[in-house]
Amino acid sequence: MGRAGRSVPWVEQLPGLRTIMDLNELLVFAKVVQAGSFTLAARGLRMPKSTVSRKVSELEERVGAQLLQRTTRKLRLTEVGQAYYEHCARIVAEAEQAELAVTRMQSAPHGLLRVTAPLAFNFMGSILAAFLTRYPEVQIEMVCTDRTVDLVEEGFDLAVRAGRLPDSSSLIARRLGSIERGVMASPRYIQERGAPKSPKELAAHDCLLFGVGTGGNVWSLVSGNRSAEVSIRARLTVNEPDMLRAVTLAGFGIALLPNSLYAEDIATGRMQRILPEWSSPGASVHALYPVTRHHSPKVMAFVDFLREHWPNP
Structure with missing residues (x-):
């Protein structure tokens, strides 16, 4: 019990947490870090930039530490901010996975699918055309580059990659076939x-x-x-x-x-x-996607379609 017999929320009793935790602040903070700017985060969250900035400032005030160093060109995490972000990113990822599992597991594939593949994989054009025909509610943004794209940081749903894959606990790999x-x-x-x-x-x-x-x-x-x-x-x-x-x-x-x-x-x-x-x-080819996309119908449909139509299984 708190003062004057008032029941105090448990989060108010934790050291360093002076007010009730606002999970929206954690989400906004994580998206700002991932986007690299308040403007891009606001666009992705469909919020005014002023709201995004205010949410981060309120979070810093609540935890009693500066999390971001702001300059005119770039945002940079402080040492405390880096440690805090690692926890926030896991919380946001789990929340997104739960949302996908509950609300979209039974739905038909739809929406924007962001994919990256090597420049040499231009033969995938016919596969994309067939996929779009089968799933008319899906739109694809395909970025062909030989740069290793960070799927989570850059907001991609899936990558098609050839050769040896690095170890990663945040990504799932499904073999498609090979390139000879x-x-x-x-x-x-x-x-x-x-x-x-x-x-x-x-x-x-x-x-x-x-x-x-x-x-x-x-x-x-x-x-x-x-x-x-x-x-x-x-x-x-x-x-x-x-x-x-x-x-x-x-x-x-x-x-x-x-x-x-x-x-x-x-x-x-x-x-x-x-x-x-x-x-x-022959170099093995894999579809690679974040664990948070494992229950996404559009991602799963695309992976299955690639495995079905890959020219060299």
Whole structure:
């Protein structure tokens, strides 16, 4: 019992908590940190910027510590703020997961789905078109980049990634299939320069590389139990897949290209496989999404759809 027989809420009795905890303040604070600014957080929360700023100020007053250092260009967490944010982020994530599980578990997929994938995955266009046809209430924002996107910090629902995945307790990975690349060139190049008969002969040819700054001037190839590593001479290095295809078709060199992406070019004779028994080691491809999205119908529908339609299971 409090003064004059008044019952005091338990949170008022905790050291350092002088008023009743406002979970809205925790949510606003976490969103400000994740967005990196009051303006972006206000936009995401659909609140006036003044309200967002006031909520954070009231939170700092209640806990008795400065949580954010404010400058004209950037917000930065204080040491106390960093520790407080880590707890707030977990609380907000749990609340969002509970909301999704209760209110949306039974609903049909709808709303905006933010996805990121590597630049080389432009073959996903046909998969996206088929998904949008099946789920007309879903809108997709697809960002293609070879930068490793922080899904939680940048507000993405899902990433499609190839290769080894880092350990993470906040993300769930579902395997989609693999990407295997073959050695290819146009008939024009083969007519002018001839075709190598073994991997080591690639070193004497003009080659076309995908991925600027990736150190890809060594090609690793496998054929059954055999393996080969070849240092190649790059006539062109580019990080845009359509440009790489155009230059390859024009006959300027040999490229190591995804088999599934160029199947039509091979079938029509625009491109030819060189050393068809050799290919790059298959790289596993995964769909990666935050644990808070595990009960989201649109995310789960998209993951299942990708697994169903991935060209190389």
